[in-house]
Amino acid sequence: MHSLSYRLGHQFGTLVVRARAALITAMLDHPNENEDEDEPLTPLSLKELSDTPAMVRKGVSLNEWYAKNVTCAPPPKPRRKRVKAERKRGALDPLI
Numbered sequence: 001m002h003s004l005s006y007r008l009g010h011q012f013g014t015l016v017v018r019a020r021a022a023l024i025t026a027m028l029d030h031p032n033e034n035e036d037e038d039e040p041l042t043p044l045s046l047k048e049l050s051d052t053p054a055m056v057r058k059g060v061s062l063n064e065w066y067a068k069n070v071t072c073a074p075p076p077k078p079r080r081k082r083v084k085a086e087r088k089r090g091a092l093d094p095l096i
Contacts, residue, residue, distance in 0.1 A: 056062060 053062070055065065
């Protein structure tokens, strides 16, 4: 029974892999003709896009965003002084 279920699972997995590969190649061979062709980006428009943050292009005021989302760092906590403990002597210390 175990070998039968293994063979069925293996064949099903192989079928799924082949179907996916056929679907992907079909999609690559025939791209969607209904998509609108965007105009190519010119160097000037690329420069404008890189100079302007995406948040500003979406209408977000950077000054208001900064005031709402940025806080000052808390002051550092005082460091504790380490107290050097004396070494405890064991029964075998004189032999070392």
